[in-house]
Amino acid sequence: MTPVLEVKNLSTHFMTRRGILKAVDDVSFTVGEREIVGLVGESGSGKSITGFSILGLVDPPGRVVSGQILFNGEDLLKMSPGAMRTIRGKRIAMIFQDPMMTLNPVLSVATQMIETVQAHDRVSRTEARARARDALGLVGIPSPEERLDSYPHQFSGGMRQRVAIAIALLHRPDLIIADEPTTALDVTIQSQILFEIKRLAAEFGMALIWISHDLGVVAALADRIMVMYAGRIVEAGQVDGVLTAPRHPYTSGLLSAVPAAVPRGEPLRPIPGFAPSPLSRPSGCAFRDRCARATDICATEPIRSIAADREFRCFHPHLWSAA
Amino acid sequence: MTNPLVEAVPLVEAVDVSRRFSRKLDYAEKIANLFGAGLEEKTVHAVDEVNLAVYPGEVVGLVGESGCGKSTLGRVMAGIMPASGGEVRWKGRPLTSLQGDDKRAMRLSAQMIFQDPMSTLNPRKRVLDIIGEAPKVHGIVKGREMRDYVAALAERVGLDASYLDRYPHQFSGGQRQRIGIARALAVKPKLLVCDESVAALDVSIQAQILNLFMDLRQEFGLTYLFISHDLGVVKHICDRVVVMYLGRVVESATPDELFDNPKHPYTQALIRELPSVTDRRRVFTPIKGEIPSPLHPPAGCHFHPRCPKAFDRCRVERPVLKENAAKVAGRHISACHLNDLAAHQATNATAEPAI
Numbered sequence: 170m171t172p173v174l175e176v177k178n179l180s181t182h183f184m185t186r187r188g189i190l191k192a193v194d195d196v197s198f199t200v201g202e203r204e205i206v207g208l209v210g211e212s213g214s215g216k217s218i219t220g221f222s223i224l225g226l227v228d229p230p231g232r233v234v235s236g237q238i239l240f241n242g243e244d245l246l247k248m249s250p251g252a253m254r255t256i257r258g259k260r261i262a263m264i265f266q267d268p269m270m271t272l273n274p275v276l277s278v279a280t281q282m283i284e285t286v287q288a289h290d291r292v293s294r295t296e297a298r299a300r301a302r303d304a305l306g307l308v309g310i311p312s313p314e315e316r317l318d319s320y321p322h323q324f325s326g327g328m329r330q331r332v333a334i335a336i337a338l339l340h341r342p343d344l345i346i347a348d349e350p351t352t353a354l355d356v357t358i359q360s361q362i363l364f365e366i367k368r369l370a371a372e373f374g375m376a377l378i379w380i381s382h383d384l385g386v387v388a389a390l391a392d393r394i395m396v397m398y399a400g401r402i403v404e405a406g407q408v409d410g411v412l413t414a415p416r417h418p419y420t421s422g423l424l425s426a427v428p429a430a431v432p433r434g435e436p437l438r439p440i441p442g443f444a445p446s447p448l449s450r451p452s453g454c455a456f457r458d459r460c461a462r463a464t465d466i467c468a469t470e471p472i473r474s475i476a477a478d479r480e481f482r483c484f485h486p487h488l489w490s491a492a
Numbered sequence: 493m494t495n496p497l498v499e500a501v502p503l504v505e506a507v508d509v510s511r512r513f514s515r516k517l518d519y520a521e522k523i524a525n526l527f528g529a530g531l532e533e534k535t536v537h538a539v540d541e542v543n544l545a546v547y548p549g550e551v552v553g554l555v556g557e558s559g560c561g562k563s564t565l566g567r568v569m570a571g572i573m574p575a576s577g578g579e580v581r582w583k584g585r586p587l588t589s590l591q592g593d594d595k596r597a598m599r600l601s602a603q604m605i606f607q608d609p610m611s612t613l614n615p616r617k618r619v620l621d622i623i624g625e626a627p628k629v630h631g632i633v634k635g636r637e638m639r640d641y642v643a644a645l646a647e648r649v650g651l652d653a654s655y656l657d658r659y660p661h662q663f664s665g666g667q668r669q670r671i672g673i674a675r676a677l678a679v680k681p682k683l684l685v686c687d688e689s690v691a692a693l694d695v696s697i698q699a700q701i702l703n704l705f706m707d708l709r710q711e712f713g714l715t716y717l718f719i720s721h722d723l724g725v726v727k728h729i730c731d732r733v734v735v736m737y738l739g740r741v742v743e744s745a746t747p748d749e750l751f752d753n754p755k756h757p758y759t760q761a762l763i764r765e766l767p768s769v770t771d772r773r774r775v776f777t778p779i780k781g782e783i784p785s786p787l788h789p790p791a792g793c794h795f796h797p798r799c800p801k802a803f804d805r806c807r808v809e810r811p812v813l814k815e816n817a818a819k820v821a822g823r824h825i826s827a828c829h830l831n832d833l834a835a836h837q838a839t840n841a842t843a844e845p846a847i
Contacts, residue, residue, distance in 0.1 A: 211694035212665075325782050326558075355557035355721065360765035361778040382694060385767030412769055426699040428728035429768055433747060436706065437728070439699035443664060 171242060172199040173344050173376045174223070179236035181215075181222045190447045192218040192231065194400035197473070200344065205370060205377045207387030207408065209423075210397035211444055216380045219397070220346045223378075224263055225253050241343065259289040262337035266349040268329035271336065272321040278305075278332055279317040285339050304335040309365055327358035334366070341373050348380045363390055384423065388412055396420050399445060399455035406479035416479060416486035418460045454483070501584045502545035503683055503715050504569050504602065510577035511539040511564050536786045538564040540739035541578065543813075546683070551709065551716040553730035553747075555723055555762070559783055561739040563687050566719045570602045570685040600630060603676035607688035609668035613660040619646070619671055620656040627678045642678070649674045649704060666697035673704065677712065685717045690725060702729055723766050727751060735759050738786060738794040741813060745824035755816050755826040757799045793829065805829050 181193040193215045200206050210216045221227050223238055225245065238245040240261065245253065265271055273281055282301035283294060292300075298317070305313035308331040321329060330350055337345055347366070351359040367390060370377050381387050387394055388408060395405040396419065404417040415421040422440040424430060431437055442459040445451060451458060457467040462485040471482040514535040521531045539561040546552050546569070554562045567573040569580055571587055580587045582598045590598055606612045613622055623645060624638040633641040643653040649670045660668055669689065676684060686705070690698040706729060708714055720726050726733055727747040735743040735756065743756040754760045761779045781798040784790055790797050796806040806829055814831055816824040 211696065327782060355783070356723070356762055356765050357557065357779050358782070359767075361780075363767075364778050383767060384695070384769045388769050389767050423695060424769060426696045427769060428699075428702070428724045431728075433728055436703050437699035439703065440696040443666065443697075444694075 172201050173204075173241060174200040174378075175237075175239040176219075176223070177237040177239070179219070179222060179238060180234045181218050181227055181231060182234050183231040185230055185448070188448050191400050191450070192447065193222060196236075196397075196400075196402050198395055198402060198405060200376050200378060203370070203374050203376060204393060205367075205379060205391045207391030207394045208378055208380045208397060209382060209384055209387050209394060211382060213444060213447060214397040215400040215447075216397045217348050220263065220348050220378065220380055223346060224257055224261060226263075255289070258285065258342075259340045260342050261344045261346065262340070262342040264330075264333050264337050264345060264347040264350045266352055268326075268333040269321065271333045272329065274321050277318050277320055278324075282317070282336055282339065285336055289340055300339060301335075304338050305332070307338060307369065308332075308335045309361070310335070327354055327362065330354065330362060331365070334362070334369075338369065338373070342375060344376045344378070345370075346378045346380070349382070350379075351386065352381070352383070359386070366390070384412070384427065396423070399450055400447065401455065401482060402480075403456065403483070404479075404481040410479060414487070414489040416481045416489075417456075417483045418462050418485070418487070419456050421487060422459075502581070503548045503550075503583060504717075505545040505581040505584075506542055506565065506569055506575075506578065507581060508541045508543060508578035509539055509565070509568055509575045509580060510537065510541050511561070511568055511573070512537055512576045534787055537739050537789060538786060539568065539575075540789075542736075542739075542741055544569070544734060544741065546715060546717055548682070548715055549713065550732065551718060551730045553726035553733040554717060554719045554736060555721060555726050555733060556736035557721060557783055559738070559786060560736040561786075562719050562736050565736070566604070566685045566687050566717055569717060570604050570683070571599060572604065596630075600626075600679045601682040602685065603679065603681040603683070604685045604687060605669075605672050605676050605689045607691050609665070609672040610660065613668060613671060613675075615660055618657050618659060619651075619663075622660070622671060623656075623674045623678050626675070630679060632679060642674075645674045645678055646670075649677070649708075650700070666693055666701065669693065669697075669701055670704070673701075673708075677708065680712075681714070683715045683717065685719070687719045688721070689718075691720065691722065698725070705729065723762060724768070735762070738784065738789055740794060741827065742795065743824075743826040743828075744813070745816075745826075749824050753824070755824070755831065756795075756828045757801050757830070758795045759826075793827075801830060803829070 177197050179193055179196045183190040183192055196219060208216045208219065218227065222233050227233060233246060240256065279298060279301060283297040286292060286297035286300050302313045302317055305316060310316055310328060310331055324332060351362050354362065363386065379387060379391055391408050393406065394408045394411045395402050398419050404411060404415065404420045411420060412424065415424060425438045426440060428437060440459055445455055453468040454471050457463040466484050471484050473480050473482055512535050514533045517531060517533060525531055542565055554566065556562045568575050582590065620639065620642055624642040627633045627641065628635055628638050642656060646653050646656060651667060651670050651674065660671065663671065690701050693701060702725065709716065718726060718730055730747055733745060733747050733750050734741055737758050743759045750759065751763060754763055765778060779798050784797065792808045793806040793811050796802040799806065811827040811829050813825045813827045816826055816831060
């Protein structure tokens with residue numbers, strides 16, 4: 170089975186006046202058919218830029234400097250802008266944290282959705298409108314026919330995000346990249362959206378990359394999880410395995426920093442220190458200054474260790490006896 | 493935890509506090525009304541007759557979704573926004589009756605820490621002045637002792653004292669939040685109202701700041717009103733959790749009691765939908781519908797349009813907060829008509845031997 174997406178040694182750098190900012194640094198991963206992959210990390214870890222790089226949305230001074238992004242076997246980085254346009258929004262769609270980034274405030278939802286349909290398919294306005302209406306219905310917007318003629322400001326935050334998801338679904342893409350789509354939403358609304366997304370992904374056989382800083386959300390939604398730190402994927406594997414038996418000290422640090430990890434009232438266990446500035450990352454393992462297990466060897470570059478459906482970049486991984 | 497019977501006087505207390513925001517009619521609308529347009533002022537009931545007492549030394553968590561009025565209640569209780577109905581009492585005295593020195597003392601004793609430190613820190617001022625200005629103006633320190641005073645505070649909240657001459661934009665999000673905390677502490681407050689103070693921070697930084705809050709509580713004898721949408725955080729640090737929905741308190745209990753034995757269907761839903769790493773639940777059972785607009789809140793119980801257990805009475809009668817039998821510990825109150833049904837069933841059941 171060929172994976173939907175295969176990213177090989179992707180590096181995206183920003184050439185700033187203060188030096189080269191390595192936002193994404195030698196990242197490799199695959200997304201299988203119908204697979205939901207969670208990409209987690211703290212702010213500045215490069216998870217959003219990874220998503221933008223796949224869709225070719227990195228603006229100067231940023232540039233994808235090396236690597237391959239194979240989508241159904243074709244390298245997106247070698248594609249002409251015209252060819253890329255037939256993929257973007259049609260075969261790969263994106264959902265952003267703030268739906269107002271996707272929606273034009275001065276156009277009705279119908280106009281925007283019809284435009285999206287007609288951008289890729291030669292269909293009549295009536296048919297495009299019917300497809301738009303069906304898509305709104307799919308994501309759980311009540312009375313979609315009437316709501317089509319509303320403007321974005323007439324929707325609540327949760328409903329707006331549903332509209333953004335409906336637009337992403339219009340062409341039944343093979344892959345959706347969702348960048349923190351529920352972060353700004355309330356718990357009960359977030360739960361509704363996660364429920365819908367999970368159902369729709371299964372129904373249409375879509376693969377999903379779910380970018381989030383919330384381990385809890387990824388735990389509930391994803392099949393596989395990738396943990397990013399300072400531009401690199403430091404650990405990846407099945408959700409159950411990574412969350413119950415993390416190999417990389419950063420992953421275990423993240424897991425024990427959440428309030429639920431310690432009894433009530435006891436001090437929390439944060440990872441000491443701060444993430445390094447992306448302009449002045451230490452050589453070797455970027456986590457070593459904050460890591461209790463670090464030794465001298467960590468000043469050299471840790472290679473990717475790949476073992477039985479788990480990969481990590483660490484010289485001193487946690488060892489778990491095989492249960 | 494503070495026992496209300498020992499500490500009889502709450503540090504700050506809201507008594508039937510309401511806060512309404514209304515938009516006055518403009519000229520065009522008034523003229524239209526002369527011709528019989530019948531336009532009315534739009535009023536948002538942000539906080540609707542809420543009672544809440546915070547006792548000295550207590551950490552009270554105020555949770556709810558956006559638009560439930562938790563931030564407004566926090567501001568009213570901190571005294572930076574007047575109530576439009578009811579009264580706020582500071583150590584038993586109504587805020588409106590405080591004059592002169594008493595009023596100034598109260599203002600200094602209640603400090604707020606906000607979600608986004610960048611919008612509350614003057615970008616053109618050095619950290620030294622941001623933290624040191626208020627204590628200098630209020631005579632807590634002399635001008636020439638300010639730097640030492642601020643340096644000591646900065647060290648205490650985990651900022652390097654050599655950075656005092658820098659400007660806010662030169663700090664990271666977590667450090668800016670520490671500046672906000674140091675500024676609040678600089679005037680020796682009794683009460684800290686933290687409005688989503690850790691919401692924008694990464695999990696590891698969030699843990700650092702929460703630990704700092706807890707250490708400061710011991711050291712300075714602080715009382716907290718901790719406003720958050722994150723039940724996980726609130727559960728961890730609070731002595732008592734108050735759940736709000738659309739301007740009203742729906743439930744209040746100790747965290748253990750609330751999580752083990754939630755009474756209100758809304759609280760139950762919030763706890764059930766909380767994403768968690770430890771509880772890897774793969775099925776979502778979301779509650780239906782959206783939070784109604786506070787411009788036109790539903791009649792009766794505000795939650796009834798979304799509530800799976802709503803019955804006729806919920807649509808007409810506002811439920812009052814009633815005492816529940818606490819399963820774990822402490823006082824447990826909730827506002828739900830189901831409580832009466834349960835009590836009714838319980839009285840019927842008492843004929844049989846008690847369990």
